[in-house]
Structure formats: C-alpha cells, structure tokens
Amino acid sequence: MEAIEEYSHFCDDQTNKVFVIYNLKDKSSNKLEVPYETVYLFDSVQIKNQIYFTGGGLPPADGKGEQFFQTALRLIILPGMDTKTEKLPNMKVSRANHTCVALTSNLIYVVGGCNSKAEIPSCEEFNIEKKTWREIAYLNEKKMWVSVCPVDSKFLYAFGGSSNLKPKESEMIEFLDTQDPTKKLWTKVTLTAGKEHWKRCFFTGCLQISPDEILLFGGLVNKKEVSETTYFNPKKCTMTQGPSLQKADAFYRMKPGKYGNEILVVGSCEGDLHSYNLGERKWNIVKKNIWNPEIGFAVKADTMQRSDDFQSISSKFNCIAVSYTHLRAHETSLHLVCRLLLEKKNE
Numbered sequence: 001m002e003a004i005e006e007y008s009h010f011c012d013d014q015t016n017k018v019f020v021i022y023n024l025k026d027k028s029s030n031k032l033e034v035p036y037e038t039v040y041l042f043d044s045v046q047i048k049n050q051i052y053f054t055g056g057g058l059p060p061a062d063g064k065g066e067q068f069f070q071t072a073l074r075l076i077i078l079p080g081m082d083t084k085t086e087k088l089p090n091m092k093v094s095r096a097n098h099t100c101v102a103l104t105s106n107l108i109y110v111v112g113g114c115n116s117k118a119e120i121p122s123c124e125e126f127n128i129e130k131k132t133w134r135e136i137a138y139l140n141e142k143k144m145w146v147s148v149c150p151v152d153s154k155f156l157y158a159f160g161g162s163s164n165l166k167p168k169e170s171e172m173i174e175f176l177d178t179q180d181p182t183k184k185l186w187t188k189v190t191l192t193a194g195k196e197h198w199k200r201c202f203f204t205g206c207l208q209i210s211p212d213e214i215l216l217f218g219g220l221v222n223k224k225e226v227s228e229t230t231y232f233n234p235k236k237c238t239m240t241q242g243p244s245l246q247k248a249d250a251f252y253r254m255k256p257g258k259y260g261n262e263i264l265v266v267g268s269c270e271g272d273l274h275s276y277n278l279g280e281r282k283w284n285i286v287k288k289n290i291w292n293p294e295i296g297f298a299v300k301a302d303t304m305q306r307s308d309d310f311q312s313i314s315s316k317f318n319c320i321a322v323s324y325t326h327l328r329a330h331e332t333s334l335h336l337v338c339r340l341l342l343e344k345k346n347e
Contacts, residue, residue, distance in 0.1 A: 040056060040057070041055075041056050041057055041096040041097050042054060042055050042056030042069075042096065043055065043098055043099060043100035043110070043253055044100060045100045045101055045102045045108060045255070046102075046255075047102050047105055047108075047128075048105070049076060049077040049078075050074055050075065050076050050077070051074070051075040051077075052072065052073070052074055052075075052088075052100070052102075052108055052126075053071075053072065053073045053074075053075070054071075054072050054091060054098070054100050054108075054110050055068070055069055055070065055071065055072075055091065055094065055095045055096055055098055055100075055110065055113065056068075056069055056071075056096050057069060057096035057115075065116070066116060068094040068095060068096050068114075068115040068116055069094050069096075070090035070091040070092070070093065070094045070095075071087075071090055071091075072087075072088040072089065072090065072091060072126070072133075073085060073086070073087055073088060074086045074088055088126075088131060089131055089132065089133060090133070091110065091124055091126075091133050092122075092124055092133050092134075092135050093115070093120065093122045093124065093135070094115045094116075095110065095112075095113035095114065095115050095120060095122070096113055096114060096115070096144075097112075097113050097114050097144035097145055098110050098111060098112055098113025098114075098144065098146075099111045099112060099113075099145075099146050099147070099148045101148050101149075101150055101156070102150065103150045103153060103154075103156065103178060104153050105128075106127060106128045106129050107125060107126070107127060107128070107178070108125070108126040108128065109123065109124070109125055109126075109136075109148070109150075109156060109178070110123065110124050110126075111123045111139065111146050111148050111156070111158060112139055112142075112143050112144050112145075112146045112158075112161060113144045114144045118142065119142040119143050119144050119162070119163065120142055120144075121138040121139040121140070121141060121142045121143070122135065122138060123135070123136050123137065123138060123139065123176075123186075124136060125178070136176070136178070136183075137176055137183040137184055137185050137186055138184065138185055138186070139158065139174065139185075139186055140172060140174055140185055140186055140188055141161070141163050141170055141172055142163065143161035143162055143163045143170055144161060144162055145160075145161050145162045145202040145203060145252070146158050146159070146160065146161035146202070147159040147160055147161070147202070147203075147204040147205065147206045147216070147219075148206070149206040149207060149208055149214050150208070151175075151208050151214065151234055152208075152211070154177065154178060154179055155175055155176065155177055155178065155234070156175060156176045156178060156186075157173070157174075157175045157189075157206075157214060157232075157234060158172075158173070158174050158175070158176075158186065159173055159201075159204055159206060159216060159232075160172070160173075160200065160201045160202050160204055160219065161202050162202045169199075169200035169201050169202055169220070169221060169222075170200060170202070171198065171199065171200040171201075172188065173188070173189040173191070173198070173232075174186040174187060174188050174189055175187055175189060175234070189237055190237065191237055191238065191239055192236060192237045192238055193236075193238040193239070194230070194238050194239030194240050194241075195239065197228075197230045197239040197240065197241050198230060198239050199219075199221050199226070199228070200221065201219035201220060201221045201226070202219060202220055203218070203219045203220045203250035203251055203252045203268060204216055204217065204218060204219030204250075204251065205217045205218055205219070205251035205254065205256055205265055206256075207256045207257075207258075207263060209263065209278060212233050212234070212235055212236075213231045213232070213233060214231070214232040214233075214234060215229065215230075215231060215242065215263065215276065216229060216230045216231075216232055216242075217229040217230075217242070217245060217251070217265075217274075217276070217283075218245055218248065218249045218250055218251050218267070219250055219251070220250045224248075225248035225249050225250050225269055226248050227244040227245040227246075227247065227248040227249070228241075228242075228244060228245075229241075229242035229243060229244060229245060229283070230242050242281070243281055243282055243283055244283065245274060245283050246274070246283050246284060246285050247267075247270075247272060247274075247285060249267035249268065249269050249270070249272060249274065250267065250268045250269055251265060251266075251267060251268055252268040253268075254266050254267065254268055261277060261278050261279055262275045262276065262277055262278065263275070263276040263278065264276075264286070270288070270289055271288075271289045272285050272287070272288050272289065273285065273286040273287040273288075274286070
C-alpha cells in the first residue's frame with residue numbers, strides 16, 4: 001500500500017473548473033481553476049504531489065450529441081501551494097465513466113468506460129517517465145464503473161461494473177498481469193469458495209489490505225446501496241464475509257486510502273466518511289455529510305485523516321447544485337450516474 005502523501009484533492013464534478021487542493025500538514029486549502037476541457041465523468045488519480053486527470057465528456061449541446069475525450073492532464077503541486085499544469089499526450093481511446101488507478105509511481109492504468117459507441121472493454125497504460133500511452137489487454141465485457149484494485153505493484157483486479165446503460169450489474173471478476181505483454185484479454189477468475197458472498201454490483205470500493213486480501217465494500221445492487229463487505233483472496237480465489245458498513249453506501253470514484261491503522265473513504269450517496277480499522281476489522285462512520293452529493297464532488301481519500309478539517313473545507317467550497325428534476329429531464333449516458341446517486345433521496 002502506498003505511503004500517505006501530504007495532499008488530497010476535491011473536484012467540482014459539475015463544472016470541472018474548480019478544485020480544492022488540501023494540505024494535511026499545515027491544514028490549509030487552496031481553491032483554483034484547472035484548464036481541463038471536459039466537463040465531468042473524468043477520473044483522476046494522485047501520486048505524491050501530482051494529480052492526473054483522464055478522459056471525460058460533454059452532454060449534448062448546440063445541436064451536437066454527447067462528446068467524449070482522450071485528453072489527459074497533470075497538475076503538479078509546488079512548494080507554497082503554487083501549481084503547474086502540463087497537458088499530456090492523448091489516450092488512444094476517448095472515454096468517460098472509466099476507472100483510473102496507479103499501479104506504481106510510474107504507471108497509470110485506465111480501464112473500461114463508455115464513449116459514443118456505448119460501453120468499451122478497452123484499457124490503456126500510461127508510462128509517466130516516457131509520457132506514452134499504449135493499449136493493453138481488453139476486459140472480457142464491455143462495461144463502465146468497474147472497481148479496479150492494484151495488487152503487489154504487478155496485477156490489476158477488476159470487480160463488477162455495469163455492462164449496459166440501463167444499467168445492468170456485472171458479477172465478473174478478472175485480473176491482468178501487467179508484466180505479460182502477450183495477453184489479449186484479462187483472465188477470468190472462478191471463485192473456489194465463498195461465491196455466495198459476491199453479488200452483481202458496481203460502485204463498489206476496493207483496496208488491497210494485505211498480501212492475501214482485497215477488501216471489497218458497498219456498491220449498488222439493483223440500484224440500491226448495500227452494506228455488505230467481503231474479503232477476496234487473490235491467491236486462493238476465495239471470498240469470505242466481512243463486517244458490514246454501519247450504513248449502506250456506494251463509492252463512485254471515491255478512492256480509499258490508509259491513514260495510520262485505518263482505511264478511510266467517502267461515500268457517494270450522502271457524503272459520509274467511513275473508516276475501517278485494520279486491527280479490529282470493524283467499520284465506523286467518522287463524520288456524516290461532509291460533502292454534498294447533489295453538487296457532485298469527487299473526493300480523493302488517499303490522504304484523509306480523522307479531524308474537523310473536512311467541515312471547514314466543505315463550508316468554504318461554494319458550488320451551484322443541479323436539481324434532480326433537471327438531471328432526469330436531460331438524462332443521457334453521461335447524466336445517468338448523477339441520477340443513480342440521487343435516486344434514493346427522491347423515493
């Protein structure tokens with residue numbers, strides 16, 4: 001598991017123009033604009049003091065249909081909280097609703113997503129040092145919203161996802177040995193035990209917590225949040241039941257991270273900060289409603305800590321909310337994620 005870094009980042013997913021860069025060391029935050037052309041449904045990953053943004057899309061406007069982008073951008077946080085942006089080479093394939101993860105400090109992977117041709121199985125690797133993209137093995141299904149977990153700086157494990165825009169949950173588990181360039185497809189995993197503990201789902205959180213365990217938690221099943229958690233053993237291909245979340249939740253683009261002996265992650269549905277204690281193997285809710293899901297922040301949990309600091313950030317961050325009625329009236333494949341996350345509030 002990566003060491004804790006000094007920074008965390010928050011994004012306004014509706015405009016994609018305003019970001020808060022938060023310094024955990026001196027408890028300061030900076031609001032800034034980032035010249036990134038896509039509006040929303042990109043994904044980003046943080047490596048030390050650098051944040052990498054990939055893909056995304058624009059809804060129909062001015063007679064044009066939905067647009068999807070291949071763009072990539074690096075935001076570098078400098079001493080004194082100054083920043084520098086660098087446009088990176090485009091991805092090979094345009095995509096939104098994909099998953100972006102860092103396997104090592106030099107390798108970033110984007111997995112699945114959708115574009116104008118619906119869901120895609122395409123995956124790509126970005127070499128930071130060489131600044132090059134290359135297409136890699138495809139997923140076995142065309143799908144978006146895949147939960148992807150880096151393992152041992154070598155493997156990628158993909159869990160679930162949505163295989164069509166209705167949406168329809170996938171139960172597939174597959175992995176990729178990133179050091180084997182001959183692979184054309186990811187390798188399907190057949191569970192040898194504990195299959196009853198795994199459900200079709202998407203928006204599930206995941207993180208490797210030991211050499212033999214990936215922690216899977218929450219998600220959406222039949223458009224409902226679930227509280228179940230499971231432990232997946234990648235060596236034995238087994239699932240065992242874990243402790244339930246204190247409150248059912250989904251984790252769309254919410255990247256979990258380690259702080260001390262805790263795993264911390266923010267839920268997508270009501271903005272609760274969930275904590276998993278590695279020693280006690282128990283979930284708690286540290287804080288409730290630390291952000292407003294109706295606005296659509298993407299909160300990166302790589303560097304979260306248990307404190308009141310999130311309260312001060314959310315109170316300082318001013319955004320314009322988008323109504324549920326507006327989302328339903330303008331629903332497209334890009335808007336769908338917003339509707340799913342708001343649907344429970346309007347039942």
